[in-house]
Amino acid sequence: MTDKQQCNHQYGGQAVIEGVMMRGSDNLAIAVRKNEDDIVLHTEEVDSVSDRYSILERPFIRGVVSLFESLIMGMKALTFSANQVAEEEEEEELSTWELILTIGTALGLAILLFVVLPATAIKFIQQYVGSDLVLNFIEGVIKVTVFLLYIIGISRLNDINRVFQYHGAEHKVIYNYEADLPLSIDNARQYSTLHPRCGTNFLLIVMITSVLLFSFFGRPSLLNRILIHIALLPVVAGLSYEIIKLAGKEDANPIIKLIATPGLWLQKLTTREPDDKQLEVAIKALKGVLELEESS
Numbered sequence: 001m002t003d004k005q006q007c008n009h010q011y012g013g014q015a016v017i018e019g020v021m022m023r024g025s026d027n028l029a030i031a032v033r034k035n036e037d038d039i040v041l042h043t044e045e046v047d048s049v050s051d052r053y054s055i056l057e058r059p060f061i062r063g064v065v066s067l068f069e070s071l072i073m074g075m076k077a078l079t080f081s082a083n084q085v086a087e088e089e090e091e092e093e094l095s096t097w098e099l100i101l102t103i104g105t106a107l108g109l110a111i112l113l114f115v116v117l118p119a120t121a122i123k124f125i126q127q128y129v130g131s132d133l134v135l136n137f138i139e140g141v142i143k144v145t146v147f148l149l150y151i152i153g154i155s156r157l158n159d160i161n162r163v164f165q166y167h168g169a170e171h172k173v174i175y176n177y178e179a180d181l182p183l184s185i186d187n188a189r190q191y192s193t194l195h196p197r198c199g200t201n202f203l204l205i206v207m208i209t210s211v212l213l214f215s216f217f218g219r220p221s222l223l224n225r226i227l228i229h230i231a232l233l234p235v236v237a238g239l240s241y242e243i244i245k246l247a248g249k250e251d252a253n254p255i256i257k258l259i260a261t262p263g264l265w266l267q268k269l270t271t272r273e274p275d276d277k278q279l280e281v282a283i284k285a286l287k288g289v290l291e292l293e294e295s296s
Contacts, residue, residue, distance in 0.1 A: 011023065011024055011174070011177065011286070011289065011290075012174075012197075013170035013171075013173075013174060013282070013285070013286070014070075014073075014074055014077060014170070014199075015163045015164070015166035015167035015169075015170055016030065016032065016077045016078050016080070016081035016163070016166070017032070017078060017081040017082050017085050017159070017162075017163065018032055018033050018034075018081060018084075018085050018162065018166070018281075019031050019032035019033060019081045019084075019166060019281055019285070020166050020169060020170045020173075020281055020282040020285045020286075021073070021074070021077040021081075021285060022170075022282075022285040022286045022288070022289045023046060023073065023289065024046070024289040024290070024292065024293045025046070025293070026045060026046055026292075026293065027043060027044065027045055027046055027289055027292040027293060028043065028044060028046050028073065028077075028289065029041060029042065029043045029284075029285045029286070029287075029288030029289045029292070030042045030043075030077050030080055030081065030285060031281045031282070031284040031285035031288065032080070032081045032084040032085065032281070033277065033278075033281050034084055034085070034087070036277075039280070039281055039284055040084050041284055041285070041288050042080055043288050043289075043292055046073075048065075048069060049065060049069070050062065050065055059238075059242055060235075060238035060239060060241075060242060061238060062238075062241065063237050063238035063239070063240065063241025063242060064234045064237050064238050064241075066241060067237050067241070068103075070199075071103050071106070072103065075102055075103065111226075111229070111230060113146055113147075113150065114143050114146060114147065114207070115226055115229040115230065116226055117142070117146060118139045118142040118143050118146070119139070119222055119225050119226055119229070120222065121139075121142055122135055122138065122139050122142070123222050125138070126219060132215070132218055132219050133215065135219060136211055136214065136215040137211070139211065140207065140208070140211035143207050143210075143211070144204075144207055147203070147204075147207065148266075148269070151266075151269045151270060152269065155269060155270075161272060164270055164271055164272040165271075165272040165273070165274045165275070165278050166274065166278055166281070166282065167193075167270060167271045167272070168193035168271040168272050168273055168274045168278075169188075169274035169278040169279045169281065169282040170282050171191070171192070171193050171194065171195040171198065171271060172188040172189065172191045172192070172193060172274065172279060172282070173188045173279065173282040173283050173286050174195060174286070175188070175191035175192065175195065176188040176191060176283075177286060179191075183283045183286060183287060184283070185276050185279045185280060185283070188279050188282070188283065189276070189279065193267065193271040193272070193273060193274075194264045194267045194268070194271065195267070196244075196247050196252075196257075196260050196263075196264065197244055197245070197247070198263065198267055198270075198271075200263055200266050200267050200270045201244055201247070201260055201263025201264065201266070201267070202240055202241070202244050202263075203263075204262055204263045204266055205240040205243050205244055205259065205260070205263060206236055206237065206240045208259070208262075209236050209239050209240050209243070210229070210232075210236045213232060213235070213236060213239075214228065214229065214232070243256060243259060243260070244260065244263075247259065247260035
């Protein structure tokens with residue numbers, strides 16, 4: 001996932017099943033390839049809660065809001081793309097409760113894998129290690145290892161590999177747009193599939209930030225440690241969001257760029273080189289958003 005700030009407009013993207021979702025400040029577009037010659041384009045208005053409450057646009061708060069809104073839009077985009085690929089006669093809309101259940105399940109699994117599992121593992125070795133600093137480092141290594149194993153595991157699925165190709169197409173097209181060149185397959189093809197404002201970077205920065213932040217809490221009991229992790233998740237998300245926004249600037253501080261560098265390496269696992277037809281889909285999605293933004 002990437003974003004661009006220009007004239008107070010943000011443009012970002014997300015790979016979906018056989019397609020790409022692109023988001024502007026007030027609209028989003030989802031382009032999905034149904035067959036060799038047919039690309040379906042769906043557009044809709046984006047109603048951000050930040051537009052109604054200006055306080056939610058402030059640094060650190062906006063990261064938490066953006067995270068949850070991105071999760072909701074991402075789930076809806078994935079549902080739309082799945083329906084198109086399955087050629088459903090009637091598109092199924094996720095109800096509010098289905099969205100809550102889906103996002104809640106996803107967050108629950110994330111907490112289980114990246115909070116409960118590492119904290120439990122540390123419980124069995126902390127009696128042999130006297131330094132809290134060393135224990136926190138080990139816990140961080142466990143988190144990153146679990147995350148890498150998860151990415152490597154799902155990347156072996158053919159359908160996920162296709163999504164990773166569309167992820168690469170999304171990045172290339174965003175680069176094409178940011179370079180102020182006409183959106184075209186030839187122009188987009190020349191760019192990298194790795195982008196500094198990708199959501200993969202965000203996830204890794206969240207892990208690094210959490211390790212650094214939680215090191216200030218010593219070694220509380222297992223239950224308290226898990227509860228502290230959960231309670232501070234909004235703080236970690238907000239701080240990580242600000243870091244990744246700074247990393248995406250052309251004149252970013254070298255230290256910030258250094259922090260974001262491992263995320264670029266990690267994208268080698270979550271992106272693949274797209275073919276021309278996948279680039280065509282990503283271009284159609286971004287053009288759909290840009291046309292709506294220009295006409296509004």
